[in-house]
Amino acid sequence: MSEFSLYLLQQLINGLTIGSTYALIAIGYTMVYGIIGMINFAHGEIYMIGSYVTFIVIAGLVSMGVVSLPIILVIALIVAMFIASTYGWTVERVAYRPLRGSNRLIPLISAIGMSIFLQNYVVLSQGSRDVALPPQITGGWAFGDPSSFEVTLSYMQLMIFAMTFITMTVLTLFISRSRMGRACRACAEDLGMTNLLGINTNKIIALTFVIGAALAAIAGLLLGLYYGVVNPFVGFIAGLKAFTAAVLGGIGSIPGAVLGGLVLGVTEAMTAAFFPSEYKDVVAFSLLVTILLFRPSGLLGKPEIEKV
Amino acid sequence: MTTNKFYNAIFAAGITFILACLMIGVKLDTEGTTLAVKGATTEQWMWIFGGIGVVFLSQLFSSQIDSLFGKMPKPKLGALLPEEKKMATLKPWLLAALITVMLIWPFMVSRGSVDLATLTLIYIMLGLGLNIVVGLAGLLDLGFVAFYAVGAYTYALLSEYFGMSFWACLPISAGLAALFGFLLGFPVLRLRGDYLAIVTLGFGEIIRILLNNWTAVTGGPNGISGIAKPTLFGLEFTRRAKEEGAETFHQYFDLSYSSSYKVIFLYLIAVLLVIFVVYLINRLMRMPIGRAWEALREDEIACRSLGLNRTAIKLSAFTIGASTAGFAGAFFAARQGFISPESFIFIESAIILAIVVLGGMGSQVGVILAAIVMTILPELAREFSEYRMLLFGLLMVLMMRWRPEGLVPMKRPHLELKQQ
Numbered sequence: 001m002s003e004f005s006l007y008l009l010q011q012l013i014n015g016l017t018i019g020s021t022y023a024l025i026a027i028g029y030t031m032v033y034g035i036i037g038m039i040n041f042a043h044g045e046i047y048m049i050g051s052y053v054t055f056i057v058i059a060g061l062v063s064m065g066v067v068s069l070p071i072i073l074v075i076a077l078i079v080a081m082f083i084a085s086t087y088g089w090t091v092e093r094v095a096y097r098p099l100r101g102s103n104r105l106i107p108l109i110s111a112i113g114m115s116i117f118l119q120n121y122v123v124l125s126q127g128s129r130d131v132a133l134p135p136q137i138t139g140g141w142a143f144g145d146p147s148s149f150e151v152t153l154s155y156m157q158l159m160i161f162a163m164t165f166i167t168m169t170v171l172t173l174f175i176s177r178s179r180m181g182r183a184c185r186a187c188a189e190d191l192g193m194t195n196l197l198g199i200n201t202n203k204i205i206a207l208t209f210v211i212g213a214a215l216a217a218i219a220g221l222l223l224g225l226y227y228g229v230v231n232p233f234v235g236f237i238a239g240l241k242a243f244t245a246a247v248l249g250g251i252g253s254i255p256g257a258v259l260g261g262l263v264l265g266v267t268e269a270m271t272a273a274f275f276p277s278e279y280k281d282v283v284a285f286s287l288l289v290t291i292l293l294f295r296p297s298g299l300l301g302k303p304e305i306e307k308v
Numbered sequence: 309m310t311t312n313k314f315y316n317a318i319f320a321a322g323i324t325f326i327l328a329c330l331m332i333g334v335k336l337d338t339e340g341t342t343l344a345v346k347g348a349t350t351e352q353w354m355w356i357f358g359g360i361g362v363v364f365l366s367q368l369f370s371s372q373i374d375s376l377f378g379k380m381p382k383p384k385l386g387a388l389l390p391e392e393k394k395m396a397t398l399k400p401w402l403l404a405a406l407i408t409v410m411l412i413w414p415f416m417v418s419r420g421s422v423d424l425a426t427l428t429l430i431y432i433m434l435g436l437g438l439n440i441v442v443g444l445a446g447l448l449d450l451g452f453v454a455f456y457a458v459g460a461y462t463y464a465l466l467s468e469y470f471g472m473s474f475w476a477c478l479p480i481s482a483g484l485a486a487l488f489g490f491l492l493g494f495p496v497l498r499l500r501g502d503y504l505a506i507v508t509l510g511f512g513e514i515i516r517i518l519l520n521n522w523t524a525v526t527g528g529p530n531g532i533s534g535i536a537k538p539t540l541f542g543l544e545f546t547r548r549a550k551e552e553g554a555e556t557f558h559q560y561f562d563l564s565y566s567s568s569y570k571v572i573f574l575y576l577i578a579v580l581l582v583i584f585v586v587y588l589i590n591r592l593m594r595m596p597i598g599r600a601w602e603a604l605r606e607d608e609i610a611c612r613s614l615g616l617n618r619t620a621i622k623l624s625a626f627t628i629g630a631s632t633a634g635f636a637g638a639f640f641a642a643r644q645g646f647i648s649p650e651s652f653i654f655i656e657s658a659i660i661l662a663i664v665v666l667g668g669m670g671s672q673v674g675v676i677l678a679a680i681v682m683t684i685l686p687e688l689a690r691e692f693s694e695y696r697m698l699l700f701g702l703l704m705v706l707m708m709r710w711r712p713e714g715l716v717p718m719k720r721p722h723l724e725l726k727q728q
Contacts, residue, residue: 056336060345086327087327099709106708107708112658115701120698123697125332127336131338132343134342134343237513240509276521282514
C-alpha cells in the first residue's frame with residue numbers, strides 16, 4: 001500500500017476510536033429524547049464526571065498499592081458507572097421531573113442551569129486545571145512499512161472498540177429482551193398509554209437517565225484513559241459532539257446514534273488529516289446543519305409528524 | 309405516610325452523601341508525575357454534612373415547606389401602581405423623569421459606577437435583543453453571542469483597516485449582524501425548537517473558532533486592540549487630538565482635561581442606544597408582526613392554518629434580534645477598545661438567556677430589571693466571585709421550578725372595557 005493510503009487507514013482507525021465513544025454518549029441523548037422528547041443538556045457534564053471518578057479511583061487504588069491493572073480498571077468502571085448514574089438520576093429528579101408537562105423551553109433552560117452548576121461544582125471541588133494520568137495501557141500493533149509510514153493500532157484503541165461493542169450488545173439485549181426494556185420501548189411509543197396500562201412511567205424515565213449516564217461514564221473512562229487528561233470543561237464540547245451524532249443518526253434511534261457517532265468520528269479524523277485540527281469542530285457542526293437541512297429526521301430516524 | 313416520608317428523606321440524604329463524597333470529599337492532586345488523591349479537610353466535611361442535613365430536613369418537611377411557599381403572598385407589583393386611567397396620564401411624566409435622572413446621574417457619582425452602568429446598559433441591549441427571539445417568538449437561541457461578536461468585530465475591523473468612525477460603523481455592524489442572522493436563520497428556522505437550540509449553539513462555537521483561527525485578519529486569540537473611541541461630531545475625548553490642528557472635546561469647550569468626560573460620554577451613548585432599542589421594540593410589539601411572533605410562539609399549527617408565513621415571521625424575529633446584538637457589539641468594542649474571542653464564549657450566551665428568563669420571557673421591564681440585577685449583584689458579591697457561576701446555574705434551575713414566568717411576567721398591551 002502506498003504511504004498515503006496507510007495514512008488514511010491510520011486516520012480511519014483514530015476516527016472510529018473517537019466515534020465509538022461519541023456513540024456511547026449519544027445513546028444517552030437519544031434514549032431520553034425518544035421517551036420524553038427533550039434534550040438532556042447536562043449529559044455532557046455527566047460524561048466529564050465519569051472521567052473524574054475514573055481518575056480518582058485509579059489514583060486511589062494505585063496509592064493503596066493495588067498493582068493488577070485489570071482489577072483497577074474493573075473497579076474504576078463499576079464505581080464510575082455507579083456515581084455517574086447517581087448524578088444522572090439526580091439531574092432527572094431535580095431538573096426534569098418537577099417540570100414535566102410545562103412548556104418545552106422550561107426544562108431545557110433548567111437543564112442548562114444544571115449543566116452550568118455541575119461544571120462549576122467540579123471546578124470548585126477539583127480545580128479548573130488539567131489533571132493528567134500516566135498512560136495505563138501501553139503498547140499496540142504496528143503494521144506497514146516502518147521506513148515510510150507505520151499504521152499503529154494501540155491496545156487502548158482495541159479496548160475502546162471491544163468495550164463499545166460489548167456495551168452495545170448488552171444494551172440491545174436489554175432493550176429487546178428484558179421486561180424493563182419492553183417497558184422502555186412502550187414509553188417511547190406512547191407515554192400516556194403506557195402509564196394507563198399500569199407501568200410506572202416515572203421509573204422508566206428515571207431508568208433511561210440512569211442508563212444514559214452509565215454509558216456516558218463508560219465513555220468517560222475510555223476517553224479519559226485514551227487522552228490521559230481531564231478538565232472540568234471537556235463535557236461541554238463532548239456533549240455537543242455526541243448530540244450532533246445523535247441527530248445525525250436520527251434522534252430516538254439507538255442504532256442511529258451508533259452510526260451517527262462513527263460517521264462523525266471518521267469525518268472529524270479525515271478533516272484533521274487535511275486541514276488544521278482546529279477546524280474539525282467547524283466541520284462537525286456544518287455536518288449537523290447540512291443533515292438537518294436535507295434529512296431532518298437523520299440517517300436512520302423516522303420522519304416526525306406534528307400533532308395538534 | 310410519615311414513615312414513607314422518612315424513608316424518602318433518608319434516601320435523599322444518602323444520595324447527597326454519595327454525590328458529595330466523590331467530588332468534594334476527595335480531590336485529585338498532581339505530585340510530581342504521579343497522581344494522588346487527598347481527602348477533604350475537616351471544614352469541608354462539616355459543609356458536606358451540613359448540606360446533607362439540609363437535604364434530609366427539606367425532604368422530611370417538604371409538604372410543610374411547599375405550603376409555606378403557597379401561603380407566602382406573591383408580590384403584586386400591579387397593586388403598587390395607580391389604576392389604569394391615572395397611569396395613562398402619568399406615564400409620559402414618569403418616563404420623562406426617569407430619562408432625566410438617567411442623564412443627570414452620571415455627573416454626580418464616581419467614574420467606576422458610571423462604567424458599571426454602561427456595562428449594564430450593554431446587557432440590557434443584549435437582553436432586549438434576545439427577548440425578541442426567545443421571549444416573543446419562542447425560538448430558543450443559544451448562540452446569541454455570535455451576533456454580538458459579529459457586531460463587535462465589524463466595528464473593530466472597519467475602524468482598524470479603513471479608519472471608519474464609530475457612528476458610520478454602528479448601522480453597518482447592526483446590518484451585518486442581521487445579515488448573519490438571516491443567513492443562519494434561513495435554513496435552520498424550519499427546524500423544531502430543540503434542534504434550533506443546538507444548531508445556534510454550534511453556530512456560536514463556529515464563529516468563535518473562526519475568530520480564533522483566522523489570525524491574518526482578526527488577530528486570532530490576541531484580538532484587536534486600540535479600537536477608536538466614539539467622537540462627538542468629530543471631537544475626540546483624548547488629551548491631544550490625533551491629527552495636527554484638530555481640536556479635542558475639552559479644548560473646544562474650553563474645559564480642563566478630565567478622563568471622566570469620556571466615560572460619561574460613552575454612558576450617554578449607551579443610554580441613547582437603549583432608549584432607541586426600547587422604543588423600536590415597543591412599537592414592533594404592537595405592530596402585526598409583533599402579534600404574529602407571539603401567536604407563533606403560542607400555537608404554530610393554528611398560525612399556519614390562519615395563513616401566516618411561519619418562516620418569514622421567525623426570520624424577522626431572528627434578524628431583528630441579531631441586529632440589536634450587533635448594535636451592542638459595536639458599542640462594546642468601542643467601549644473596551646480591545647476585543648478578543650475570549651469575550652464571546654458560550655457562558656455569555658447563557659448569561660443573556662438567564663437575563664431574559666429571570667426577567668420574564670417577553671416582558672421588557674422585566675428584562676431591564678434582570679439585566680441590572682445580573683450585572684450589579686456580581687459586583688456587590690465580590691467575595692463570592694468563585695461561587696458566582698455555581699449560584700448562577702442553581703438560580704436558573706430554581707427559577708424554572710418556582711417562578712418560570714420570571715420576575716415581572718409579561719403583560720400584553722390591552723384595553724379593558726368598563727361595565728356600565
